[in-house]
Amino acid sequence: MIYSDGEVLLTKKIGLDPNSIGSDAIARAIEQRMLECRITNINSYLEIIQTYPQEWDALIDALIIPETWFFRERESFKYLQQYVASEWLTNHKNSVLRVLSVPCSTGEEPYSIAIALLEAGLNPARFHIDAIDISKKCLLTAQRAIYNQYSFRGNPLSFQERYFQRHETGYYLHEQVKSTVHFMHGNLAQPDFLMGMPPYNIIFCRNLLIYFDITAKERTIRILERLLNPDGLLFVGHAEASSLLNSRFVSIRHSLTFAYRKSALDHLAIKTKEHKNTHQNHRVIHSKRPIISHKLKPNTTPKASTTNLLENAKNLADQGHLPAAIELCNDYIKQNKISVEAYVLLGQLQQAMGKNEDSLQSFQKAIYLQPTHQEALTHLALLKENQGDVVSANILWQRIQRLQHRP
Ligand SMILES: C[S@@+](CC[C@H](N)C(=O)[O-])C[C@H]1O[C@@H](n2cnc3c(N)ncnc32)[C@H](O)[C@@H]1O
Missing domain, CATH: 1.25.40.10 (Tetratricopeptide repeat domain)
Structure with a gap:
C-alpha cells in the first residue's frame, strides 16, 4: 500500500524523497508504527504524528538509515589533516577551528574528525565540533560513545588502540575525544537550520543529500553556503558530487575526496545566476577532476x-x-x-x-x-x-x- 499523504508530509518536514528509499519501505515503517500504537486508520495516525512529537520521533527512527562507520571515505579525513596543517594553522594563528558534522548519526563521523585533528597535532582547545542529527535515538548512542566492531570497517585500525578502551561490552571512546564533540538535535531540511550561528571552517554533510528531494537539496545547499566561512571546506559523500554541480561550490579536485570550497567568483556567480551559461562555468571547474563515487543500488540481484x-x-x-x-x-x-x-x-x-x-x-x-x-x-x-x-x-x-x- 502507498501512503501518499504520509509521503507528502515526510517530504515537507524532513526533505525525504520517497524514491530514495522506496514507497514500500515508507509503508512498512508507517505500518510498523501503526501496529505499535494499535491504530488501524492511516488518517488518525497522520494526525497523531503531527500532535505527539514522541510518535513523530519514533516514525523517523523507523525510517532513517543511520549507516555510518569510523573514517568512512578515509581520504576525506587525510585531506582535512592536510588542509589544517598546511593552510588553516598558517592563516589562523589564534582562532578556534569550528567544525560541523551534519548528519552525525551515531557519532562515528564527528569522532573521526576529532581523532583526525588530534592526530594532526591540534590541541583540543583549538577546535570545536558541533554534531547534529534528526534522530534523538542516534544522538543518545553517539553521546554514550561505546561502539562494537561493526563501527570499525576497513584498515588500518591503529587509531582504535590509541583512542578506545576495549571492554566486554564494546569499545569505549576516550574522554579526551568525547569531550570535543557537542551533540545537538536538528533538522537540516528546515530553512532556519542553525540560523544566527557563527559560520564554520569545516562542514561534513555526507550521505544525506542522496535521500533529499530536489527542493530540499537546493535549500540545503543554500544553508550550507550560509554556514560555511569564505575560506572553509565542505565535504560531501561520494554519491553526492552531482548535487553540487549547479551550486556556488567548487571542487578541490583531489582524488577520492569530495571536498568543496566556496567559489572565489561567488559574486559573479550570483550576478549571472539567471544567465543560461552559469552552470557551465562551474562544470568546467569540476571537469578536470577524477570523480570516484560508487553508490550501489543493483538493478539486478547478483548471485x-x-x-x-x-x-x-x-x-x-x-x-x-x-x-x-x-x-x-x-x-x-x-x-x-x-x-x-x-x-x-x-x-x-x-x-x-x-x-x-x-x-x-x-x-x-x-x-x-x-x-x-x-x-x-x-x-x-x-x-x-x-x-x-x-x-x-x-x-x-x-x-x-x-x-x-x-x-
Ligand atoms: C547515512 S547516515 C549519514 C551519517 C554520516 N554523515 C556518514 O556519512 O557516515 C544518515 C543520517 O541522516 C539523518 N537524517 C535524516 N534526515 C535528516 C534531516 N532532515 N536532518 C538531519 N539529519 C537527518 C538520519 O537520522 C541518519 O542518522
Whole structure:
C-alpha cells in the first residue's frame, strides 16, 4: 500500500524523497508504527504524528538509515589533516577551528574528525565540533560513545588502540575525544537550520543529500553556503558530487575526496545566476577532476557468491587500492554482465587512474543498461568536456538537468 499523504508530509518536514528509499519501505515503517500504537486508520495516525512529537520521533527512527562507520571515505579525513596543517594553522594563528558534522548519526563521523585533528597535532582547545542529527535515538548512542566492531570497517585500525578502551561490552571512546564533540538535535531540511550561528571552517554533510528531494537539496545547499566561512571546506559523500554541480561550490579536485570550497567568483556567480551559461562555468571547474563515487543500488540481484566481490572492490577503492579494485570489478562483471553499478564503479576507478578511454566505455555501458543513471551521465559529461567535446557534453548536461527536474 502507498501512503501518499504520509509521503507528502515526510517530504515537507524532513526533505525525504520517497524514491530514495522506496514507497514500500515508507509503508512498512508507517505500518510498523501503526501496529505499535494499535491504530488501524492511516488518517488518525497522520494526525497523531503531527500532535505527539514522541510518535513523530519514533516514525523517523523507523525510517532513517543511520549507516555510518569510523573514517568512512578515509581520504576525506587525510585531506582535512592536510588542509589544517598546511593552510588553516598558517592563516589562523589564534582562532578556534569550528567544525560541523551534519548528519552525525551515531557519532562515528564527528569522532573521526576529532581523532583526525588530534592526530594532526591540534590541541583540543583549538577546535570545536558541533554534531547534529534528526534522530534523538542516534544522538543518545553517539553521546554514550561505546561502539562494537561493526563501527570499525576497513584498515588500518591503529587509531582504535590509541583512542578506545576495549571492554566486554564494546569499545569505549576516550574522554579526551568525547569531550570535543557537542551533540545537538536538528533538522537540516528546515530553512532556519542553525540560523544566527557563527559560520564554520569545516562542514561534513555526507550521505544525506542522496535521500533529499530536489527542493530540499537546493535549500540545503543554500544553508550550507550560509554556514560555511569564505575560506572553509565542505565535504560531501561520494554519491553526492552531482548535487553540487549547479551550486556556488567548487571542487578541490583531489582524488577520492569530495571536498568543496566556496567559489572565489561567488559574486559573479550570483550576478549571472539567471544567465543560461552559469552552470557551465562551474562544470568546467569540476571537469578536470577524477570523480570516484560508487553508490550501489543493483538493478539486478547478483548471485550471493559474487556480491562480496563488488563490496570488496568498493572497500579497496575507498582505501585507494585502485588496480586491485578494478580487477575485482572486472571479475564481478564477468559473472554479472548487466550490473549497471559495477560498470559505474569500474568507470570511476579507471577515470581516477587516468584511463579515460576505458572509463568512457564503462560509463557508456552503464548508460546503455540504464539510460537515466545520473551519476554515469555526469561522469560521461565531465569526460567529454575534458576531451574538448563540448557538443556531446552539453547534450549530456541537458539530459541530466531534465532528469533532475523531473516531477
Ligand atoms: C547515512 S547516515 C549519514 C551519517 C554520516 N554523515 C556518514 O556519512 O557516515 C544518515 C543520517 O541522516 C539523518 N537524517 C535524516 N534526515 C535528516 C534531516 N532532515 N536532518 C538531519 N539529519 C537527518 C538520519 O537520522 C541518519 O542518522
